[in-house]
Amino acid sequence: MNPFNLPKIIINRFTRKTECVICFKSQPKSLFHKITTNCNHELNICKLCVNKHISIQLDNNVDVNCPFVECQQKIQYDDMKEIANEKLFERYDKMMLYQALNEIPEFRWCNNSRCKFGQIYIQEECEPCDPKITCKDCGKESCYVHDISWHQGLTCSEYEEIDEIKATQDYIDKKTKSCPSCGVRIIKSGGCDEVQCGIKSCRRTFSWKHV
Incomplete structure (x- = not known):
């Protein structure tokens, strides 16, 4: 209320409030803080808006x-410790920890989706032919080299060969189609919808879209 119809700026001076340049609300001066130690601008963004900004950026x-x-x-x-609320700072602190851990080459997270544990492994301690690592929290076995669940019964080289074959098969399945007559896989590089089988004994013409 403004019973004396005083200018807003005078009322704010009496009630010790400042208008935030983001939400445009008159907030108590206690909600306006220096955001960083290097900031030299006016304190005109309220703590509520700063916290909302931090939450979105995170x-x-x-x-x-x-x-x-x-x-x-x-x-x-x-x-951040000074300006963020408790819940927001905990979120930021955890993200900073995860970032620091992920920058350590020897660190591996447990591959169990329900386990939040991670460990640092010195590569020299892992046997080249069997780099199996075991989570000390849940016991999940993982591969240090490929950072996946342990490929039981396969060495890393054998796993890579199978993975390469699978990738090739996936490419064939996605990029090629079988000729309706002879079954030979055909790849289409462009042009219209109508294609012709390249096998001389076949030469079947068909619609690529409807095969």
Whole structure:
């Protein structure tokens, strides 16, 4: 209420409020903080909007910049601890931890989707012919080299051969079709829908779309 019809700026001075440049709401001055230690702009973005900005940015990247358009200073770890609410900081802290772990070449997450455990393995300790690693939390066995569930009964070389064959078969299944007459696989590189089998004894013409 404004019973004396005083200008808004005077009312805000009396009630110690500031208008946020993002939400345009008059908020208590206690909600306006320096966002990063390197920011030198006016404190005119409320903490609620800063937290909303951080939450949106964390959906894409752990690196978050100041929301002030002309600033764009990176919000550092200590800055985040001061400006973010408890739940948001816990989310950021966990993302920072995961990022740090993923940058360690010897680190592997457990391949059990229900297990959140991870371990660091020194490559020299893994036998070249059998690089099987076991999660110390749930016991799940994984392959250190391929970072997948352990390929039981196969060496890494054998697994790679089978994987290569499977990739080739997948390509054949997706890119080629069988001739309706002789069954030979045909690949179509362009042109109209009508194709002709390349086998001399066949030469069947058919619609690529309807095979």
